[in-house]
Amino acid sequence: MNVEVSVSPLAGLPAPVGAHELAWSYLLDAVMADAHRRGLGALRVSVPEASLKADMHLRAALSRRERQAAEGPGVGAALLGSERVLPADATRLYSLEFGLLASGALRRVRTETRGWRLEEHLSVYCLSARLWGGPIRAAALLGRTDLGDRAMFGMRRAFASKHRHPAFYHLCIWGRA
């Protein structure tokens, strides 16, 4: 698979650290795993910042195989940054939308999806995970590291879902209708 990665910054997007770093690990893995499974011949990815470009290139390198079945002609387009123009030859689309937990400006970022059929959805950094922040902070104030650790794992368990939940990120995977 030939993978090209470009950067198209999104104003107001939090840096990929902490919970957002975890979120991007879900998002980039979902895109690369699907593209690899589909046997796409090419994948064009637009990410919102430079560190994510390196992360995507790493996944591309790890997915490359010397001995592999012939790749198909399919072309994937992963629109994860501000760039939302769809390549004309795209046969698979990965679009990143922003949900309730994101700013108004980010929520207005949209991709034209007429002619596409939604096949998979991933909600990442869900509200239910964010709500564990309260118990985590309370545990810290009480000096109860043990409770904070348990709450942190509760947060992790609620972090992502294949259903549409209130969340910061929504990754939609589309096939041609």
Add this chain to the structure above:
Amino acid sequence: MNEPARLAQALVNLDAWLETMRQEGGYGGPVAHWWQNRYRYTGPGLDWRYEGVLIGYVTLRQKTYAPRWCARLRCAAEDLLAGQGADGSYRASSFEMNPRSLGTPHEAAATLGLLSALPYLEDKRQALEAAKRNLDNLIAKLWDGRGFNDRPGVSGRVPNKLATLAQALMTYAVVSGDDHYLPYARAALEDVLRYQVTGGRFDGAVHQYAPGAGRGDGRFFPFYAARCVPPLVLASTIFLEPRYRAAAERILGFIRRSMSPDGSWPQIVYGGGQQADWPRWLAGSADILLAYGTLGEELPAAALERLLGSQLPSGGFPTAQGFSSQISQRAPVGPPDYRDVTPVVGWNDKVLRLLAELLEAGTQLPEAKVGEVTASVTVCGKRAALYENNYHMSICPEHGDVLYAWGKDKPWAQTVGVGVEVR
């Protein structure tokens, strides 16, 4: 079966399973860990799995002379050399946070394995140069002028990782005769000692983390404390200072006191007196047992029996007991969590290393006797079954769609369902 024969059989069975976990670029597979899990990325991880794999196969080669062990360790070394970037880092070296490079202590652990294998490699100079590039990169990225951070630009000390790094730096000096890394090793070790508890109920324990390189966080992991023992023992011989060995012995005291009667250890002993009892390591307990052996102490029989008794029909060892209780910390009931049963290369390498260490020299090794695995598990509390054979791993619920499917030659799992992708 008598004990030496049982151990030998366990070893060859584990080796057979490890071979099924190889794909292009190295040893792959999902990862279950206390910190995070990775079931979607299943490609090679050039991380601490190479410490135990390389040292284990070196030890087997030394004790049995069988040519296949040389072939194994050369193959593993080649994985690291082929997967090294221009800056010296290894690709996908972050174990439970893969794919990501600059993994700690993982890159140091892998380099330690590479250095240990040096005498058996065809191009020793190439391997030594690769090790040097890796260590130079770790110093460039993590050294802050006084000690080593865990991430570039973020001040903090993780003592068990510093111990592994020190061990790699000292081992480089031993195999190369070049001691220019030794001051860095000593700085790392001094931080290990700085974060060791002296006196009181937790005497010998080592703090897990010191944010800002300040006070320790009051989390004491028996597993991570045990990983400090071999580096400290090595340091006592390199620097001719008995205080390093004394520190290692005090760690073992903490490990002894925290062991449960069934031969398991809690995940964390907190400074406030609480414990995170679950999950309790199975395959990873091999490194705790290695600490006993490194200090010349008898291994606790209950712990060794618990480990050997857990081996799966495939030859792999399961990861833990009690992942389902990670949040509640109530004693687990019913079938194990899928993460408990999943055999992970980066835990099994420790078993390989331990069993190779325990094997008597000159032992005639038997043929491997392995088979498929079918295990009842739970995923988010719902019953399912985990299947594994030489080519495939899957998790299927009693009703509904397949939750997990991975072809062992693939860098990405084909199916990762709800509940399995918890990170």
